[in-house]
Amino acid sequence: MISPARRAAHRVLRAVHTGRADLATALERARGRLDDSRDRALAGAIATGTLRWRAAIDHLLAQVSERPLGHIDAGVLDVLRSGAFELRFLDRVPAHATVHDAVALTRAVARPGADRFVNGLLRRLSDPGCTASLPCPPRAGAEKASAAALDYLAITLSHPRWLAERWLDRHGFDAAAAWARFDNEPAPVTLHANRLRGAPAEIAERLAAEGVRTSASRWAPRALTARDGHPGGTPAFARGDILLQDEAAQLVAALVAARPGMRVLDACAAPGGKTVDLAGAMGGRGVLVAGDLRPRRLAVLRETVRRCGAACVHIVRHDATAPLPFAPVFDRVLVDAPCSGLGILRSDPDIRWRVTPSRLSALALRQDAFLARAAATVRPGGRLVYATCSSEPEENEHVVARFRRAHPDFEAVRPAAPEAARFVDAASHFRTLPFRDGLQAFFGAVLRRRS
Numbered sequence: 001m002i003s004p005a006r007r008a009a010h011r012v013l014r015a016v017h018t019g020r021a022d023l024a025t026a027l028e029r030a031r032g033r034l035d036d037s038r039d040r041a042l043a044g045a046i047a048t049g050t051l052r053w054r055a056a057i058d059h060l061l062a063q064v065s066e067r068p069l070g071h072i073d074a075g076v077l078d079v080l081r082s083g084a085f086e087l088r089f090l091d092r093v094p095a096h097a098t099v100h101d102a103v104a105l106t107r108a109v110a111r112p113g114a115d116r117f118v119n120g121l122l123r124r125l126s127d128p129g130c131t132a133s134l135p136c137p138p139r140a141g142a143e144k145a146s147a148a149a150l151d152y153l154a155i156t157l158s159h160p161r162w163l164a165e166r167w168l169d170r171h172g173f174d175a176a177a178a179w180a181r182f183d184n185e186p187a188p189v190t191l192h193a194n195r196l197r198g199a200p201a202e203i204a205e206r207l208a209a210e211g212v213r214t215s216a217s218r219w220a221p222r223a224l225t226a227r228d229g230h231p232g233g234t235p236a237f238a239r240g241d242i243l244l245q246d247e248a249a250q251l252v253a254a255l256v257a258a259r260p261g262m263r264v265l266d267a268c269a270a271p272g273g274k275t276v277d278l279a280g281a282m283g284g285r286g287v288l289v290a291g292d293l294r295p296r297r298l299a300v301l302r303e304t305v306r307r308c309g310a311a312c313v314h315i316v317r318h319d320a321t322a323p324l325p326f327a328p329v330f331d332r333v334l335v336d337a338p339c340s341g342l343g344i345l346r347s348d349p350d351i352r353w354r355v356t357p358s359r360l361s362a363l364a365l366r367q368d369a370f371l372a373r374a375a376a377t378v379r380p381g382g383r384l385v386y387a388t389c390s391s392e393p394e395e396n397e398h399v400v401a402r403f404r405r406a407h408p409d410f411e412a413v414r415p416a417a418p419e420a421a422r423f424v425d426a427a428s429h430f431r432t433l434p435f436r437d438g439l440q441a442f443f444g445a446v447l448r449r450r451s
Contacts, residue, residue, distance in 0.1 A: 005042035006101045012047035013078040023350040050085040052349040055158040057084045064124045075109045083122045095126040178435035183345040189226040192245040195280035203241045210234040220250035240308035245273040248432045248442040252387045253277035254417035255444045260285040262331040267320045267374045270297035272304030279310035291318040321369040326377040335374045337367045339388040343441030360394040367399045380451045387444040396443040410447040
């Protein structure tokens with residue numbers, strides 16, 4: 001019998017590699033079919049780890065396979081990848097169990113004969129002597145953009161070569177390597193303590209009583225890091241005391257500097273974490289309009305707002321690339337723009353294999369439109385905040401620069417939030433960097449409309 005966890009992990013990999021779903025969606029569906037919490041955990045570990053280390057795994061497979069990887073059936077290749085991940089990266093899983101299930105799974109998904117190929121290849125990889133003789137490229141020196149440096153970043157640290165080359169050019173070898181190693185660590189479970197439900201210390205006490213031990217995070221004042229337990233299954237989560245939200249994302253919400261009584265627009269609001277944070281900063285007083293386009297995302301937004309008690313939020317459906325149905329009346333407008341997600345590869349390792357350089361240009365065009373449409377709703381003296389979870393200039397400072405050239409009535413200002421101050425550069429741009437800050441890469445700019 002094939003382990004339910006391995007079967008589920010293979011379904012996740014096939015969904016991601018065929019483009020039917022992203023990792024988060026595919027994992028949610030697969031875990032929903034598993035009754036045992038241990039199976040759910042193992043399925044997540046295998047699928048996420050395989051995607052995280054895919055380049056290093058493919059490098060190993062290519063060295064032991066007589067057949068080029070591109071000539072292997074895609075479903076079989078995903079069996080091989082997940083099996084190789086277990087053999088190379090999961091110490092507690094017996095090698096014989098991994099190979100046995102990989103062979104059985106191959107019989108279920110591929111034509112006769114493929115199981116013998118998988119069996120032979122994974123048995124070679126399971127031999128400690130074979131594994132030791134197949135090293136990945138070693139750490140290179142600090143020479144800029146050398147082939148050896150790129151091999152180490154792209155293969156050993158498993159990042160797209162084009163992205164590694166960009167980071168190497170902008171930040172140097174040591175920083176690029178530290179960034180890639182950061183991405184390859186499991187992301188901590190970070191919570192946002194909903195200020196509409198109490199102070200962080202109070203919420204931490206409630207979580208502790210429900211079996212979840214937390215500690216205060218380093219930078220965002222309302223961020224809690226879960227040390228053990230399952231916060232998403234607690235009564236505290238159900239009653240809206242907490243949201244699952246990255247620490248750097250919480251700092252982005254602080255850039256808006258929303259206050260009680262203001263009129264605020266969250267133009268790209270789903271799934272709603274920043275919307276709830278803004279509502280908390282407003283103390284539930286004022287008008288907070290939260291908009292998005294797709295019905296599924298609006299449903300998630302609506303549920304988040306309801307659960308967290310953000311009563312001042314008014315949800316609308318709108319297309320932020322078209323003229324918005326608002327006059328220039330908002331004191332604050334947040335454009336948390338849809339982007340490549342290249343800044344959050346630690347949380348979403350599948351993104352590194354889905355995004356291409358050409359995709360950045362297409363996204364930037366949409367981001368230009370988002371920002372221009374949102375600007376029309378800002379009152380004189382009001383502020384427009386543009387943010388992404390991207391590491392790349394095309395989606396960040398280049399978008400802001402084009403906007404400012406086209407809209408001379410907007411000027412860049414330094415963010416007022418004290419918790420964001422240390423992350424602001426000389427151009428007044430907010431930026432978190434993994435190798436410097438221990439946070440995923442987010443970008444933000446605050447633009448004031450002149451009176």
